[in-house]
Amino acid sequence: MATQRQLIYDYLRHKKKFPNIWCAGCGIGIVMGAIIRAVDDLGYDKNQVAMISGIGCSGRMPVYLDFYTMHTTHGRALSFATGLKLARPELKIIVVMGDGDALAIGGNHFIHTARRNIDLTAIVINNATYGMTGGQYSPTTPQHMLATTAPYGNIEQDFPICELAQVCGAAFVARSTVYHVEELQGYIEQGLEKKGFALIEAVSYCHTTYGRLNRLGSAVDMMRALKENSITRQAAEKLPPEELQGKIVRGIFVDREVPEYTELYQKIIERAQSGGKA
Amino acid sequence: MATQRQLIYDYLRHKKKFPNIWCAGCGIGIVMGAIIRAVDDLGYDKNQVAMISGIGCSGRMPVYLDFYTMHTTHGRALSFATGLKLARPELKIIVVMGDGDALAIGGNHFIHTARRNIDLTAIVINNATYGMTGGQYSPTTPQHMLATTAPYGNIEQDFPICELAQVCGAAFVARSTVYHVEELQGYIEQGLEKKGFALIEAVSYCHTTYGRLNRLGSAVDMMRALKENSITRQAAEKLPPEELQGKIVRGIFVDREVPEYTELYQKIIERAQSGGKA
Amino acid sequence: MKKETTKPGIGRYEVRLAGKGGQGMILAGRILAEAVALYDGRNAVQTQDYGPEARGGASKSEVIISDGEIYYPKVMNADLLVCMSQEASDRYYYDLKRDGLLIIDSTNVDRSPTTRVVAVPITELAVKATGREITAAMVALGLICGLTKIVSEEALEKAIRSLVPKGTEELNVKAMHAGLEEAKRLLEAGLPISLPREL
Amino acid sequence: MKKETTKPGIGRYEVRLAGKGGQGMILAGRILAEAVALYDGRNAVQTQDYGPEARGGASKSEVIISDGEIYYPKVMNADLLVCMSQEASDRYYYDLKRDGLLIIDSTNVDRSPTTRVVAVPITELAVKATGREITAAMVALGLICGLTKIVSEEALEKAIRSLVPKGTEELNVKAMHAGLEEAKRLLEAGLPISLPREL
Amino acid sequence: MQAGEESQAVEEAPPETTKPRPKRRGKVTVFDNWCKGCGLCVAFCPRKVFELGPEGHPVVVHEERCTACNWCVYHCPDFAIVVELVEDGEQERKTGQAVGGRVRR
Amino acid sequence: MQAGEESQAVEEAPPETTKPRPKRRGKVTVFDNWCKGCGLCVAFCPRKVFELGPEGHPVVVHEERCTACNWCVYHCPDFAIVVELVEDGEQERKTGQAVGGRVRR
Amino acid sequence: MRTAFLQGNEACAYGALAAGCRFFAGYPITPSTTIAETMARELPKVGGVFIQMEDEIASLAAVLGASVGGLKAMTATSGPGFSLMQEHIGYAVMAEIPCVIVDVQRLGPSTGQPTSPSQGDVMQARWGTHGDHPIIALSPTSVRECFDLTVTAFNLSEKYRTPVILLMDAVVGHMREKVSLPAPEELEVIDRARPNVPPEWYFPYEETASDVPPMANFGDGFRYHITGLMHDRAGFPTQRLDEINAWLTRIFRKIDAHVDDIAITEAINVEHARTLVIAYGCTARAAKEAVYMCRRHRVGLLILKTLWPFPKDQVLVAAHEAQRVVVPEMNMGQIALEVERLVGRSKVRRVRRADGEMITPQEIRAAIEYKE
Amino acid sequence: MRTAFLQGNEACAYGALAAGCRFFAGYPITPSTTIAETMARELPKVGGVFIQMEDEIASLAAVLGASVGGLKAMTATSGPGFSLMQEHIGYAVMAEIPCVIVDVQRLGPSTGQPTSPSQGDVMQARWGTHGDHPIIALSPTSVRECFDLTVTAFNLSEKYRTPVILLMDAVVGHMREKVSLPAPEELEVIDRARPNVPPEWYFPYEETASDVPPMANFGDGFRYHITGLMHDRAGFPTQRLDEINAWLTRIFRKIDAHVDDIAITEAINVEHARTLVIAYGCTARAAKEAVYMCRRHRVGLLILKTLWPFPKDQVLVAAHEAQRVVVPEMNMGQIALEVERLVGRSKVRRVRRADGEMITPQEIRAAIEYKE
Ligand SMILES: Cc1ncc(C[n+]2csc(CCOP(=O)(O)OP(=O)(O)O)c2C)c(N)n1
Ligand SMILES: Cc1ncc(C[n+]2csc(CCOP(=O)(O)OP(=O)(O)O)c2C)c(N)n1
Ligand code: SF4
Ligand code: SF4
Ligand code: SF4
Ligand code: SF4
Secondary structure, three states: OOOHHHHHHHHEOOOOOOOOOOOOOOOHHHHHHHHHHHHHHOOOOHHHEEEEEOOOOHHHHHHHEOOEEEEOOOOOHHHHHHHHHHHOOOOEEEEEEEHHHHHHOOHHHHHHHHHHOOOOEEEEEEOOOEOOOOOEOOOOOOOOOOEOOEOOOOOOOOOOHHHHHHHHOOOEEEEEEOOOHHHHHHHHHHHHHOOOOEEEEEEOOOHHHHHHHOOOOOHHHHHHHHHHOEEEHHHHHHOOHHHHOOOEEEEEEEEOOOOOHHHHHHHHHHHHHOOOOO | OOOHHHHHHHHEOOOOOOOOOOOOOOOHHHHHHHHHHHHHHOOOOHHHEEEEEOOOOHHHHHHHEOOEEEEOOOOOHHHHHHHHHHHOOOOEEEEEEEHHHHHHOOHHHHHHHHHHOOOOEEEEEEOOOEOOOOOEOOOOOOOOOOEOOEOOOOOOOOOOHHHHHHHHOOOEEEEEEOOOHHHHHHHHHHHHHOOOOEEEEEEOOOHHHHHHHOOOOOHHHHHHHHHHOEEEHHHHHHOOHHHHOOOEEEEEEEEOOOOOHHHHHHHHHHHHHOOOOO | OEOOOOOOOOOOEEEEEEEEOOOOHHHHHHHHHHHHHHHOOOEEEEEEEEOOOOOOOEEEEEEEEEOOOOOOOOOOOEEEEEEOOHHHHHHHHHHEEEEEEEEEEOOOOOOOOOOOOEEEOHHHHHHHHHOOHHHHHHHHHHHHHHHHOOOOHHHHHHHHHHHOOOOOHHHHHHHHHHHHHHHHHHHHHOOOOOOOOOO | OEOOOOOOOOOOEEEEEEEEOOOOHHHHHHHHHHHHHHHOOOEEEEEEEEOOOOOOOEEEEEEEEEOOOOOOOOOOOEEEEEEOOHHHHHHHHHHEEEEEEEEEEOOOOOOOOOOOOEEEOHHHHHHHHHOOHHHHHHHHHHHHHHHHOOOOHHHHHHHHHHHOOOOOHHHHHHHHHHHHHHHHHHHHHOOOOOOOOOO | OOEOEOOOOOOOOOOOOOOOOOOEEEEEEEOOOOOOOOOHHHHHOOOOOEEEOOOOOEEEOOHHHOOOOOHHHHHOOOOOEEEEEEEOOOOOEEOOOOOOOOOOO | OOEOEOOOOOOOOOOOOOOOOOOEEEEEEEOOOOOOOOOHHHHHOOOOOEEEOOOOOEEEOOHHHOOOOOHHHHHOOOOOEEEEEEEOOOOOEEOOOOOOOOOOO | OEEEEEEHHHHHHHHHHHHOEEEEEEOOOOOOHHHHHHHHHHHHHHOOEEEEOOOHHHHHHHHHHHHHOOOEEEEEEOHHHHHHHHHHHHHHHHHOOOEEEEEEEEEOOOOEEEEEEOOOOHHHHHHOOOOOOOOEEEOOOOHHHHHHHHHHHHHHHHHHOOEEEEEEEHHHHHOEEEEEEOOHHHOOOOOOOOOOOOHHHOOOOOOOOOOOOOOOOOOOOOOOEEEOEOEOOOOOEOOOHHHHHHHHHHHHHHHHOOHHHHOOEEEEOOOOOOEEEEEOHHHHHHHHHHHHHOHHHOEEEEEEOEEEOOOHHHHHHHOOOOOEEEEEEOOOOOHHHHHHHHHOHHHEEEEEOOOOOOOOHHHHHHHHHOOO | OEEEEEEHHHHHHHHHHHHOEEEEEEOOOOOOHHHHHHHHHHHHHHOOEEEEOOOHHHHHHHHHHHHHOOOEEEEEEOHHHHHHOHHHHHHHHHHOOOEEEEEEEEEOOOOEEEEEEOOOOHHHHHHOOOOOOOOEEEOOOOHHHHHHHHHHHHHHHHHHOOEEEEEEEHHHHHOEEEEEEOOHHHOOOOOOOOOOOOHHHOOOOOOOOOOOOOOOOOOOOOOOEEEOEOEOOOOOEOOOHHHHHHHHHHHHHHHHOOHHHHOOEEEEOOOOOOEEEEEOHHHHHHHHHHHHHOHHHOEEEEEEOEEEOOOHHHHHHHOOOOOEEEEEEOOOOOHHHHHHHHHOHHHEEEEEOOOOOOOOHHHHHHHHHOOO
């Protein structure tokens, strides 16, 4: 494994773009670290890796990474990535999204991309809010919590991101937190190696907006909460539902073989070119 | 129960709008019949019922019904309905959508409306294709089947509509077919009576586009297939997965109590007006 | 800048085929146009109009035939109007040329807008010839061919064979021949028919 | 049609507060403007600029003060420029009026663009007075008040109390007083300061 | 009917039914101007009451066999069939009654 | 590491650790110009190697306690910490090694 | 009269509430978000509903649904979201559903510069949705006008059964100013005309003297049909040319024939002006400053508060004696196109900037005083 | 040369394939669907990819992703879908990603009349997305031109690194005509300029002599950044005014300075014409018929194949001696606005129709011969 110095030198656009724009203590940078270590660990060539993001705090990640990088529009990163993947099936494509990006405005692309099971590694950084625009409620804001647009408390149920991806047909689905960054890195590696759509949810509460509004303390306090309020799937199975309330369940939700889209399309090309039924 | 003559007279815009525009033998009309009988059965006043649709063959239904009717844009019926429901919580709102309407372009509104659990009765008429535009593949076209845009066979997994609504948080979810129209009517009644988001999937294959392209026979043949290829959930549970392949599983998937959106919002109003935390 | 001198409208012959969705008028127009353009070596443009009720509402197809360039692609004043439904006949008669030819399917049209008309029980002939209503459009094409000669028999048959669904070629050609024969019969009977002026 | 005769720019006084995101410059601008407008009974307009890095990048706030109507809401030539960071000082000095007043926070700004400057270790004073860096903005406001009198002490204190987060009122007012005192000291020392011309 | 119960699948009767004249009988009317001739009623009527007419519309040929089961009424996509209940003998003609359907409350 | 395994939760050490000088030791460098002073490293370093400095940045005050566990390296959101492995005694300075992380194939 | 120190965005929200707005659906986006946040806090206090939707498409859809249900309804967004709303703006025009859409313009195209102001969406407001349609768009120059024109926007939308676009910009939206807000009784508030016939006689898209048919709300016993298809006077889809043309003509006429009522402008020293400045939004403030700087030069200023329908007559009158017309805009020249069409290309001098900075009075002055 | 009897939509698809298009993503919509259906059948035969996306937003996104990956890519839609694509058109302009967007115009606004033709989206093509931006839009008048202009659209998009809009209408799209298609070797096909420097030296948004920087495809070893934010020459977000202005100036200049190359028109008898007809799309065919009907009257015809950037010089030259300019359009007057701006309002007579019917030669003739 490369040293941190080497990783910084190899994978970050370190000369010009640092320090990054995120708030002090924001977990997005931690996810970024996990990504570069995963890529390094797997021994990928940088010329083989693309990163595509939407708009949001998380959406700024590609600026810092020395891959093919594309910062698209709010909610549509997966659709851009689908086009790129079909054009360049040989690329490893990592799609980084915020929870609003992936599941509010981008919810449709999320479910359809999972359904198509196209070979992308999607990372949703779930900070339970819209960070970039200053703390409005998102589809993952827990019920009853405050947000700038929910001054009387949020009344919506939150999306179970992993279950959603699973029901739609994703090949690999897992959740971890920025506290458990090594576990997270492992999931990212598995996602990258999986042929098919891989969804990794990285829980990383935004302390600047969500935390402050709900008086959850500093970045340090919220990091501690990730440690204390999370539990593995194995452990969760043994708990009664009441005790699971408010817990972050970590682990792999799905890991299965599903025919992958670009491969299936390749077969169509072969059929068409051999004069098959049109 | 009213006679058919009475139903036609009471609920249909029978004087001007008939015969309807659907193809001979299309099941959309059968669903429409189930809806008016359900409304009549429940004894609702017509001035209490609104029907909202998107664009598609199914989207034309509101023209024929003597409720408050609104034919909106492709994919967005649930969002229009959400606004109307919030403005008029006392209305019973039926939202009719095609599978493309509800789940392709409208997929995001589908999952979010279910998540909010707002009191709407959504009926997805699943004809396994885009009927109106002439037989392109939709998110519910089974894999390997032909469509005008899948001349070499469809390579996408299809959405499990009911499971999707369930995972997102709907209060009531059920599936039936136009062959089993009385069962379907029962589900529609249950959906209408349910406080919360109710999703009823009505399977009704389009014989004109989907059927013709895939040589599935006439409307009669395809109606027979609905009878022969469907199975109740209870029966399905006893079957091994191989034998379930290609079967339509009918039944109630969810029927649960979940706090409803307009009621929760009413509490916010009360809190705000009593000077609660803003 | 290019200066053009070609005279427009020379030999321009305008055909409108009107009926209901499902009667095959759009396919018929396409066959006629393709026969003329690909096999008779002249120019043709075909357009169509239909409602959202692709399968039921009014539907029409127009074919402009010419030896020169065709600019306006729609019928201005029809030289030939074929009406397969009452509605079509009521609606489109108004822009038939004074000396234009009107053919109606008397199986479906009860009230003709004029007496200067060739009334043929097209659908009936179709059923008689092939047992299938849907071949009426081919009977109409045969009739057109026989009466107006704007398309050659060979071209029409080729176009039919290349455009109808596989396996139904013989059936459709048979229907076309039924139309041709009816035309012959009519011509022999000397009915009031205005034939194409030039071209 | 309305004819206006009011002379523009009369008594127009332009203030720019510049620093980094997180230094509270936007809040400070708002406090200054609100003090002038709501409690001193004159007119004020406040605008702000910040980057996407709401929490870190450059950020500035502008306040235009006048007895008449204020048209252009931005600084054209600043009468008063307060720079809390080196970058701000480098960047904004160019549109300070010839006789404008430049205040820099010497805790953060090493190189002053000019010698006609009031250099005050604002952040240091803040930490000294309240123990909290973040109150530097209030020290700056006190300083402005004391040096220029464009806002009254009472108005400023009221505005601070109404706009700072609940529970931090005393702390912030204390910081403001630290600024006021420093201003007094400076005025007594007779430093080269250009004060507002009219109003 | 209560949703969740299995809908009573209607069995198709043999072409020439030999069953006795039903107790519950229906008077069947087809509105030709709404009917599009899809043939569902003809194919699925368990008592084979209809035959396809020359115009492509169903013709009621064996009304006496009709049990007023309403299959055709509920499945006609074009609202073109009405079946009115005729109780055997003297009984007044009554409105068709649902096979299933929830009872009005 | 293989995903699915439980990540080794790092335990915080008591403020004044009395443990013997670790076998595996790290040389800790903080890049002040990238560090934003969030305090995560200070709070979570299991060996309490850091203290918050006057500028708000962490200061390495107890390098000798560092076990090169890399917690701080992996969790610093700003890539502002580098820990290099120093094997006890003469051994050459080596690259930091992951606690977890999949082995390169 | 209530004096306060407010942001333009807040004033817009208060204006909406004062106009009777009781429904807001939106999706956050800089620099419009504080409008939503204010509405989220204030609406429930007056029994209204705020909802954050999953995107801007759904937001405008919900607004239209609520309006059909009888609530005055609004959404607010900025460039990217405004682009996403275009399909539903067309639907609102087609179905004649009143609503107010606020676009706080930021620097585009695309994500552009979210925190920088712009006036780049002026033509988009006119032409952004497909197909021919008329539109009303207003643009405020001050915090007080953010309040006033929001009220006007609601009034016009109710009066003409049409979507109204409020084109703010990030300067007026985020600027704070002292304002005196009118008391409720000082405000004119217009509500949509409701049918005064029994439901059986009601035609929702009938020709009327005013060209605006009364609108029944869903739930009030008038069971009619609404569609985005071309429709007849009863609201049902039609393919008849006479019905399509009747609708099309009416829909344009109801706006065009009332330009006088809709077109709001402010004219300063325009009589006998040799040079006329035409400006709107935040740029009008720079223009005012500039015009006063050049008092001696017979310079007039026409401030457009209504951008669409274009205040053609006011422009023609004001430009009557002008030899030069200066049009400063924070874009590459959009309103300038209309002005050129009306007064002739040769007279018009554009002052343009599309980099996110306000145009300064000095830049406008330079154009006024420029010697060709 | 291959003679066939084709629909305009099919010809468009074949044109795309001939131009090297190897990716299509779309969502069905009348009257554009046959383009998608043809591509679905033909693309795999040449190793290309067809995908039907979940909506039009995703469709254009996928097209842009594929283009960045190096494939020539296209989508096709109609009014409602075109409205939904607006945000991504702006993104393509901002990020300078070549692509072709076909809009087969149908009658709007809103759902309108899906099976009726129209020319109602002309201004939308120019202004539909937020923020200032240049655009290229072409409009064919025949089946053969559907083929040719699709090839041209790809060529221009690759040459200028910009989205190109092909504004078809439901008449030319669904019309069938005999066409002779050029053989591959007869066609000029332009591919994007690729960098000829080592990756370390590459700046994807650099100033170049042509104003169009070479474009590296993702996967080719040039690891650069793409964003919808204002960016510097390396593609990274910037707030510096000099960099924003440099970009903005270049992006307009690369189109405006090459109008000659982009603006395609066909002039018939325009020299000394006293009456000039300016037309485009299917309406140009009616105009041609009309002009020949009025041969005696010194009537000229200018057919615009390029609508944007507007062929200003060609119009000015052709209108030089004209006392009247007739502009027939299947809308309420859109191109007429530009024409009025250029030649003066008083000269222009609009012939307009927005009810889904083609304008007839007779209607145009009446306008030509009209005595005021
Ligand atoms: C179409 C569109 N709508 C809205 C926005 C404004 N916007 C920017 S980021 C964002 C949400 C950010 O939240 P999330 O996606 O959860 O990412 P985070 O910032 O929390 O990482 C929004 C709404 C936009 N840029 N584009
Ligand atoms: C924004 C938009 N995109 C596309 C269309 C074209 N369109 C009309 S109906 C339809 C799909 C119809 O399929 P489905 O929703 O399944 O309904 P069905 O006709 O099968 O009942 C499409 C794509 C449209 N009207 N609007
Ligand atoms: S606002 Fe929240 S999510 Fe965004 S950078 Fe700051 S802490 Fe991270
Ligand atoms: S096309 Fe299919 S779905 Fe549409 S009306 Fe016909 S049968 Fe029904
Ligand atoms: S974790 Fe990194 S950024 Fe945070 S205080 Fe430590 S070194 Fe600084
Ligand atoms: S590596 Fe970092 S966290 Fe671990 S002991 Fe050393 S300083 Fe502490």
